[in-house]
Amino acid sequence: MLVLIGVLLVIVGFAIRLNPLVVVTVAGIVTALLGGLNPVQILDAFGTGFASSRSVTIFLAVLPVIGIIEYFGLQEQAKRLIAKLSRLTAGRVLLGYLVVRQLTAAVGLNSIGGHAQTVRPLVYPMAEGAALRRYGTVPEKIKEKIKGHSAAADNVGVFFGEDVFVAVGSILLITTFVDTTYHLHLEPLQLAIWAIPTAICALLIHGFRLLRLDRKLDKEIREIEAADALQTVNAGGNA
Amino acid sequence: MINVEAVYWLIGILFLAWAFLIGRDANHPKRWGSASFWGLLGLCFFYGTWVQAGKAPGWVLGIAILVLVVLASAGPLGDGKAKSSTPVQREAFAAKFGNKLFIPALTLPVVTVLVVLLAPVLVIGGTPIVDPKNTTLVALGIGAVAAVVVALLILRPKKVLTPVFESRRILESIGWAALLPQMLSTLGILFTKAGVGTAVGTLAAGMLPKGSLLAAVVVYCVGMFIFTVLMGNGFAAFPIMTAAIGWPVLVLGFHGNPAIVFAIGMLAGFCGTLCTPMAANFNLVPSALLEMKNKYGVIQAQLGTAFPLLGANIALMYFLAF
Numbered sequence: 001m002l003v004l005i006g007v008l009l010v011i012v013g014f015a016i017r018l019n020p021l022v023v024v025t026v027a028g029i030v031t032a033l034l035g036g037l038n039p040v041q042i043l044d045a046f047g048t049g050f051a052s053s054r055s056v057t058i059f060l061a062v063l064p065v066i067g068i069i070e071y072f073g074l075q076e077q078a079k080r081l082i083a084k085l086s087r088l089t090a091g092r093v094l095l096g097y098l099v100v101r102q103l104t105a106a107v108g109l110n111s112i113g114g115h116a117q118t119v120r121p122l123v124y125p126m127a128e129g130a131a132l133r134r135y136g137t138v139p140e141k142i143k144e145k146i147k148g149h150s151a152a153a154d155n156v157g158v159f160f161g162e163d164v165f166v167a168v169g170s171i172l173l174i175t176t177f178v179d180t181t182y183h184l185h186l187e188p189l190q191l192a193i194w195a196i197p198t199a200i201c202a203l204l205i206h207g208f209r210l211l212r213l214d215r216k217l218d219k220e221i222r223e224i225e226a227a228d229a230l231q232t233v234n235a236g237g238n239a
Numbered sequence: 240m241i242n243v244e245a246v247y248w249l250i251g252i253l254f255l256a257w258a259f260l261i262g263r264d265a266n267h268p269k270r271w272g273s274a275s276f277w278g279l280l281g282l283c284f285f286y287g288t289w290v291q292a293g294k295a296p297g298w299v300l301g302i303a304i305l306v307l308v309v310l311a312s313a314g315p316l317g318d319g320k321a322k323s324s325t326p327v328q329r330e331a332f333a334a335k336f337g338n339k340l341f342i343p344a345l346t347l348p349v350v351t352v353l354v355v356l357l358a359p360v361l362v363i364g365g366t367p368i369v370d371p372k373n374t375t376l377v378a379l380g381i382g383a384v385a386a387v388v389v390a391l392l393i394l395r396p397k398k399v400l401t402p403v404f405e406s407r408r409i410l411e412s413i414g415w416a417a418l419l420p421q422m423l424s425t426l427g428i429l430f431t432k433a434g435v436g437t438a439v440g441t442l443a444a445g446m447l448p449k450g451s452l453l454a455a456v457v458v459y460c461v462g463m464f465i466f467t468v469l470m471g472n473g474f475a476a477f478p479i480m481t482a483a484i485g486w487p488v489l490v491l492g493f494h495g496n497p498a499i500v501f502a503i504g505m506l507a508g509f510c511g512t513l514c515t516p517m518a519a520n521f522n523l524v525p526s527a528l529l530e531m532k533n534k535y536g537v538i539q540a541q542l543g544t545a546f547p548l549l550g551a552n553i554a555l556m557y558f559l560a561f
Contacts, residue, residue: 003433007469010426014516019312020523021415021422025305028426035433043301045432049425050304051287051297054247055376056420056520060410061250062347062379065386067405069343071324072394073333077340080333111355111375111382112348115525120409121344124529144531148540151525152513155537156544159509163502170473170509174501177478182486186498194502197559201551206544 006031059116066121074121079129089134090127090146091214094153095207097123101157102203106164113158115151124150135221142217142224149213153206160202163195171195240366243373244288246380254281257407264319272315277410279307280418308422311415321408336394343390351375351382409528416527420520423471431475439466440483447484452493453557459484459500460507460553471517473508480504489560499560507552513545514538 006027013023032042082088097118104112113119127146131138138146162168171188178184258278261267283303289295310316324332333340354361354369355378361368369377387402398404410417430436443462448454459480466476485504489495512518516538526537533539 001438003430003435004438006426006430006433007435007439010469010517019415020419020516020519021308022312024419024422024426025308028422028429031426031429031433031435035429037432040298043298043305044296045301045429046304046425047290047297047300047302049428050283050300050421051290053421053424054250054284054287055243055373056424057250057417058246058376058379059520059524060253060417061246061383062386063406063409064253064402065343065347065383065390067407067409068387068390068394068396068402069340070409071329071332071396071401071405072336072340073324073329073331074340074344076326076329076333077337081338109352109355111351111379115521115528117347118344119525120528122341140532144533144536145540147529147531148526148533148536151522151529151537152540152544154525155513155521155541159512160506160548163506163509170477170505171502173474173477174505178481178486178497178501181478181482182490182497184497186501190498191502194499194559195506197555198503198506198548198552201555202544202548205547205551209543 003031003034005034059114062114062116066116069121075125078122078125079132082126082129083133085130086133088126088130089214090131090149090217091210091212093127093130094123094149094213095210097150098153098157098203098206098210101154102161102199105158105161106199108165108168110158110162110165110168113154115154119150119154123153131217135217139221139224142220145213145217145220149210153210156202156206160195160199164192164199240370241368241377241381242370243376244291246376247284247288249380249384251281251284253403253406254278254284256403257281257410260321260404260407261319261411264321267317267319269315269317270319272310273317273319273411276307276310276316279303279310283307304422307418311418316415318411318414321404321411323405323408339393342393343386346389347382347386349382350385351378354378354381412530413524413527416519416524419523423517423519427470427472427475430470435470436466436475436479439469440479443480444483447488452561455484455488455493456557457553459489459504460549460556463504463508464511464549467508467511468515469517471515471519472512473505476508476511477501477505493561495556495560500556503552503556503560507549507556510545510549510552513541 009027009030010023029042101113124147127150128138163170171191174191175186175188178186254277258274262274283300286300290297290300355374358369358374443458447458462480463476466480467473470476485500489500490497516523522537523534526534
C-alpha cells in the first residue's frame, strides 16, 4: 500500500496547481524509490520511458503547416466562411464535428483529425465565427468556453468512435490480455460490436450538451452585457 | 523503408531549428534558457533512437530529461511571443486566398489516411515502403511534409522557411506542456513497476459486497473509471480491474458475457480519461495549443459528459451482459 504515496503526491500536486512537470517527476522518483529502484535505475527508467513514448509528441510535426496557413489567415477565412452560413451556431458547428469525428474514427480513420490538425486551425475558428455572427462580439469568457468545448468534441468523438473499429489499440489490448490470461477466444469484432451501444449514448449525451451550449452562451452574453451596461451607468453617475 | 524513427528525427530537426531561431532572437526575454530547453529536447529525440534500440545507456537520457524539467519549471523557459502577420494583414490574405487556404489543411488528413490505407500495397522489391508496425505515425509524418509542400506552392511566401518561423510561435505558446505527455507515460511505467496497480485492485476487491450483481458491476466500472483517472489511460487499468473483479466475479461468478463485460468495462475507463489531467495529450496539451487561460478548461467542458456516460455504461453492462 506504501506505493500509493506516489498516486497521492500526484493528486495533491495537481490539486494545489504546482507545475505538472515537477509533480510528475517527483511522484515518479518517489514511487521508484519505494519500489526499490536505485538512482541509476531511476534515471534509466526516465530515459527509456522518454525514448519509448516519443510517439505521443508526434503531433508537433504538423505545426509547420498549421503555422504557415495561420500566417496567411486560415482562422480568419474559417470565420468568414461560417459567417455566411446563418443557421450555424457554435453548438451546431461542434455537433457537426463530433458526428464526423466519431463516424470517421469508427471506420478506422482516427488520424483524420486531432487537436493540432483540425481543432486549432479549423474547428475552433468556425465555432467562434458562428458565435461572432450571432453576438457581434465574443468576450474572452465565451471564447474560453468555446475553446474548451472544441477540444472536448474531438476527444469524445475519438474515444467513443475508435472502439467500434476492430483494429484499434484498446480492442487488441483486451483480446490479447484475456485470451492469453484466461484462455478465451474473443474475436475483436465481438468487442467492437458491443462498443456500439456506448458510442450511441456518448453521441446522444454530448450532442444534447452541445445543443444546450448555445442557450448557455446566450444567457452568459446577456449577463455580460447587463454588467457592462451597469458599469456604464455607474461611470456616468460618477462623472 | 520509412520507419517511425525517421519521423522522430524530423521532429528532432524541427526542435533544433526552433532552438536556433530563439537563440538568434535578441528580443526574446528568456533567450538562452528557452533555446537550451528546445535544443536539448531535440537532441533527446535523436539519442532516443539508440536508447530504444538498446544500443545506448538510458540513464544519460534520464539526466537530460531531469535537466529539461528544471529548465521548464525553474524559470529559464519562456514564450518569446514571436511576431506574425497582423490581424489586418491576415484579413487581407484571407480575402486574397479565400478557400484555397483550406487546401493545405485538408492535404494533411487526406494524405495521412491515403498512406494508411495504401500502406499494405506500397511494396518495393518485397520491402514495404511504410513501416507496417507504425503505419499511422509514419503516415502522419508524410502527411505533414506533403501539406507543407502544398502550402508553399499555393501561398508562395517570400521566405521558404515561413512554416518553421510560424511553427516556432505556436510551439512557444504550448511551452513546457509539450514535454508533459511523455513524462506522464514514464510515470505510468514507474507506477506499474512499483505495483500501484495491484494495490488499487486489492482495495477495489476489498470494497465489494458479496452476492450483489449490481454492486459488482458498479465497482468494476467505477474502479476502471477511478483507476484511469489516476493512471491517465484505460490500458493500465484494464488488466488490474479485470483480474480483480471483471473475470473472477462478473464472468465466472455471475456468468456474464465476457465480450460485453470487457468491451463496456474499457469504455467506462475512457470516461475517466475525459476527467484527468494525467491524460495530458488529450486534456492539457489542447488547452495550451488553443492558448486558453484556464489549463483545466477542456476537462471542465468534458465532466458533464463523462459522469452521465459512466452511468450509461453501468446500466448497459448490467442489462446487456447478464
